[in-house]
Structure formats: C-alpha cells, structure tokens
Amino acid sequence: MTRLSPPARILIIDDDPSVCASLKLLLKLNGHSSSIAHHPSEALEYLTAEPFDLVMQDMNFSRNTTGAEGLSLLKAIQDHDPDLPIILMTAWATIELAVTGIKQGASDFVAKPWDNPQLMRIIETNLQLSRSEPVNANRQTLDDQFDFTGLIGDDPALTRILQVVARVARTDAPVLILGETGTGKELIAEAIHRNSTRNDATLVKVNLGGIPTSLFESEMFGHVRGAFTDAHRDRQGRFAQAHQGTLFLDELGDLDAHCQSKLLRVLQDQQYQPLGSSDSEHSNCRIVSATSRPLSELVEQGLFREDLLYRLNLIMVEMPPLRHRRDDITVLARHFLAEISAHYQLPDRQLSQDANHWLSVQDWPGNVRELRQTIERTVLMTDQVIIERVHLSDQSTLGGDPGQLMTPAGTTLDQMQAMMIEASMARHQGNISQTARELGISRAALYRRMDKYSIAHDSSDEPGDD
Ligand SMILES: Nc1ncnc2c1ncn2[C@@H]1O[C@H](COP(=O)(O)OP(=O)(O)OP(=O)(O)O)[C@@H](O)[C@H]1O
Numbered sequence: 102m103t104r105l106s107p108p109a110r111i112l113i114i115d116d117d118p119s120v121c122a123s124l125k126l127l128l129k130l131n132g133h134s135s136s137i138a139h140h141p142s143e144a145l146e147y148l149t150a151e152p153f154d155l156v157m158q159d160m161n162f163s164r165n166t167t168g169a170e171g172l173s174l175l176k177a178i179q180d181h182d183p184d185l186p187i188i189l190m191t192a193w194a195t196i197e198l199a200v201t202g203i204k205q206g207a208s209d210f211v212a213k214p215w216d217n218p219q220l221m222r223i224i225e226t227n228l229q230l231s232r233s234e235p236v237n238a239n240r241q242t243l244d245d246q247f248d249f250t251g252l253i254g255d256d257p258a259l260t261r262i263l264q265v266v267a268r269v270a271r272t273d274a275p276v277l278i279l280g281e282t283g284t285g286k287e288l289i290a291e292a293i294h295r296n297s298t299r300n301d302a303t304l305v306k307v308n309l310g311g312i313p314t315s316l317f318e319s320e321m322f323g324h325v326r327g328a329f330t331d332a333h334r335d336r337q338g339r340f341a342q343a344h345q346g347t348l349f350l351d352e353l354g355d356l357d358a359h360c361q362s363k364l365l366r367v368l369q370d371q372q373y374q375p376l377g378s379s380d381s382e383h384s385n386c387r388i389v390s391a392t393s394r395p396l397s398e399l400v401e402q403g404l405f406r407e408d409l410l411y412r413l414n415l416i417m418v419e420m421p422p423l424r425h426r427r428d429d430i431t432v433l434a435r436h437f438l439a440e441i442s443a444h445y446q447l448p449d450r451q452l453s454q455d456a457n458h459w460l461s462v463q464d465w466p467g468n469v470r471e472l473r474q475t476i477e478r479t480v481l482m483t484d485q486v487i488i489e490r491v492h493l494s495d496q497s498t499l500g501g502d503p504g505q506l507m508t509p510a511g512t513t514l515d516q517m518q519a520m521m522i523e524a525s526m527a528r529h530q531g532n533i534s535q536t537a538r539e540l541g542i543s544r545a546a547l548y549r550r551m552d553k554y555s556i557a558h559d560s561s562d563e564p565g566d567d
C-alpha cells in the first residue's frame with residue numbers, strides 16, 4: 102500500500118502512446134493529474150506554459166538508442182527548473198543510461214516494464230522529498246521534535262546529519278549511511294526507523310557480510326518446505342519480516358556480485374520468490390543501508406554495481422569520524438562514564454582535566470565504539486574516583502599498547518595469531534567482516550587462518566569477493 106501525497110501535476114514524456122496512456126491512468130487512479138508529451142520539444146512547451154511537480158521522462162525518442170536525446174532533454178528541463186524532480190524511464194537493458202542520467206542530476210529511475218505499486222512508491226517518495234522542507238534547527242530544537250535518544254553530541258557535523266534524518270525520516274526514501282567503523286551508522290538507522298511512520302512495524306537488521314552467498318536467497322526471500330535438503334519447514338525471509346517496516350542492510354559493501362544482482366532485482370520489482378515457491382511475494386519495506394567500505398571506490402573497481410548504488414542512495418549521509426568532531430569527545434566520554442558506572446553499579450567517576458585533554462587529542466581509528474570500550478575497560482580496571490590520563494592510556498589500544506600483546510614466554514607466533522583472532526572474534530560476536538577489518542586482513546585470509554588454527558566458524562561460510 103502506498104501512502105498518498107497530495108495531488109500533483111505530473112508531466113509524462115515518452116514517444117510510446119501506450120506507455121503514456123497506462124501511466125496517465127495509473128497516476129489518475131492514485132489521485133494525480135498529468136499531461137503527455139511525445140517529443141522533447143513538446144515537453145519543453147508544456148513546462149514553460151504551466152507548473153509541474155514532477156517529470157517522468159523516457160530516454161529514447163527515435164531509432165537512435167544512444168540516449169543522447171534523453172540526456173539533452175534532461176539537461177534542458179534542469180536548466181528550466183533545477184528543483185523539479187525528474188524520474189527517468191528506461192528498459193532493463195539500458196539501465197546504464199539511467200545511471201548516467203542520475204549522475205547528471207535526475208532524481209530517480211525506473212526500469213520498463215515496471216511494477217505499478219513499485220512505480221507509485223518511487224513517484225510518491227520523490228514527491229514527498231521535493232515537498233519536505235530543509236530542517237535547519239539546532240540540536241535542542243531537533244530534540245523537541247524528534248526522538249534522537251542515544252545519539253550523543255552536538256557537533257555541527259552530527260547536527261547536519263540529524264537534520265537530514267529529520268527531513269527524510271517520514272518519507273519512504275532509501276537512505277545509505279556511509280562512514281568509518283564505530284561512527285554510529287547503526288544508531289542512525291535506528292533513529293530513521295524510530296522517527297518514521299513505520300515505527301509501529303519492525304526494523305529488521307541484516308548483516309550482509311555474514312551471509313554466505315549460497316544462503317543469501319533463502320535468508321532474504323525465505324524458502325518453502327522441501328526447497329532443499331535441510332528445509333524441513335517454511336521459513337520467512339528478511340523482506341517478509343520487514344513488510345510495512347524498515348529493512349536495514351548492514352555491511353552492504355561486503356555483498357558479492359551474485360547477491361548484488363539478486364538484491365537489485367527485488368528492489369526494482371518489490372517482488373521476490375521464496376526458494377522452492379512459484380508464487381511471487383510483495384514486500385513494502387523501507388530500505389536503509391550502511392557500509393564502512395568505500396562504495397564509490399568499489400564501483401570504480403567494478404566490485405559494486407552502480408545501478409544498485411543508485412537504487413539505495415536517494416538520500417546519502419556520511420558519518421564523520423570522531424577525530425573530525427573532537428568537541429563531542431568529552432561529551433561522549435562523560436556520557437559513557439555515567440552509563441557504564443551505572444550499568445556495573447559502581448560509584449560515579451570523573452575524568453581529570455588532563456584525562457579529558459588526552460581523550461580529545463587521540464585519533465580514535467575505531468571512533469565512538471573505541472572510545473566507549475576504552476572508558477569501559479578503564480572503569481572496570483581502576484577504582485579511583487577521579488580518572489587520570491594514565492588510567493586511560495593503560496587501557497587504550499591506541500598507539501600500540503605492548504601490555505595488550507604480552508604473552509607467556511615460549512608462545513609461538515602462530516599461537517599469538519590464534520589468540521588475536523579469537524579475541525577479536527569475541528569482541529565482534531563472531532562477525533567475520535568486522536573481525537577481518539579490525540585485524541587488517543581480508544575475509545578470505547581470515548577464513549584461511551581460522552582453518553589453520555582450527556578456530557570454529559560456520560563451515561558453510563565462503564570467502565566473499567576477496
Ligand atoms: N553519537 C553517539 N552517541 C552515543 N553512542 C554512540 C554514538 N555513535 C556511536 N555510538 C556507540 O558506538 C558504538 C558503535 O556504533 P554503531 O554500531 O552504530 O557504529 P557503526 O558505524 O555501525 O560501526 P560498524 O561500521 O563497525 O558497524 C555503539 O556502542 C554505539 O552505541
């Protein structure tokens with residue numbers, strides 16, 4: 102079911118009369134009025150004559166299928182009105198053309214033939230977004246209107262992100278959250294769901310880095326009994342669980358090529374088939390995704406599909422590393438100190454001025470998570486009421502702490518590696534991607550070492566793309 106926005110005026114530009122007619126009817130059924138232009142010049146005449154809220158534009162208008170005409174029309178419309186949302190329509194085979202258009206500033210794209218509910222969602226989302234006012238409030242005012250519980254800090258960089266979340270939370274726009282490990286991407290995903298109209302339904306979190314390729318479809322789409330040897334009963338997939346709610350695709354950058362194309366298909370059609378079933382199912386979920394890997398570099402290297410990226414990043418936010426918002430360090434440290442002391446029922450502690458200074462000049466490669474862990478270890482290891490710099494630096498792994506690697510005499514290099522892997526796995530609750538990242542090796546290299554040292558992992562896991 103699509104949430105309807107107020108009636109809009111939409112310009113349909115396509116040389117195929119049947120496409121125009123069916124689109125016009127679909128829009129009418131959804132309460133919107135439209136005009137039809139069969140040719141670029143006709144489209145521009147319409148646009149100068151009356152105001153429109155959105156444009157649906159085909160990419161090819163002649164036998165020449167390079168898309169050049171489509172791209173130059175796109176440019177002409179943008180010159181006429183830079184704020185007008187433009188949705189490109191193109192065949193699956195020429196989806197790259199749409200991607201070029203997106204880079205040139207089109208708002209969104211849809212592949213022909215389309216699925217009506219999915220097309221309406223894309224249209225409604227773009228209307229909602231273009232009608233949503235930018236939010237310029239400060240942290241205090243944001244907190245009066247939105248629920249940003251648990252997100253500590255009022256550095257301008259974080260506030261700007263919360264302003265974006267405030268503006269888009271109530272739309273269905275897909276949001277992509279980038280940023281280094283430990284910067285709070287998951288907290289932002291939770292805040293988006295909490296402040297959306299879907300907050301009565303579930304937020305389903307999927308760690309894409311943790312799903313072996315061979316299990317991807319059954320995990321995401323579910324399966325019916327008997328679909329494969331171990332499928333003893335029907336199982337709901339993540340898309341079904343997230344119906345009416347939000348699906349959080351975490352570690353998106355870890356997805357291999359095969360799974361990327363499966364995911365793109367379902368996002369394109371909003372339809373999927375559980376394994377072993379011949380019936381298509383439909384999921385209405387809002388997609389929020391996150392990764393700490395450099396997605397645009399992965400795209401350049403051909404490791405991540407550009408069309409999938411543009412399906413997911415209608416709204417994109419990049420979490421600043423902690424070292425770029427140093428003013429928040431003291432605030433966060435004080436918050437964690439109180440929270441952790443209360444959690445362990447320990448007396449209140451305070452940080453000395455020198456300790457605060459030390460915290461605020463560290464680089465924190467593990468960002469907020471690392472700051473929190475440093476405070477937690479310190480609280481547990483010292484019984485001083487005033488925490489000094491030395492207490493912190495003793496517990497921190499920053500700058501290489503020899504104490505962390507102290508091993509009994511006679512320990513071999515292999516034993517040490519095995520210990521490090523086990524400790525890191527425990528810290529990351531067995532998450533292979535996060536462990537590999539912390540240790541600075543690829544997932545494949547981690548699997549090899551785990552096999553070598555007989556460290557247990559799910560044997561059906563397969564190394565991904567590396
Ligand atoms: N602004 C913040 N206020 C309070 N706690 C925070 C903030 N940002 C992050 N944290 C805490 O830091 C830890 C890491 O946050 P989170 O899991 O959201 O990071 P992430 O960006 O998803 O990391 P990764 O890429 O490793 O998955 C969590 O314990 C979270 O509660």
Ligand SMILES: [Mg+2]
Pocket residue numbers: 286287351391
């Ligand atoms: Mg995360």
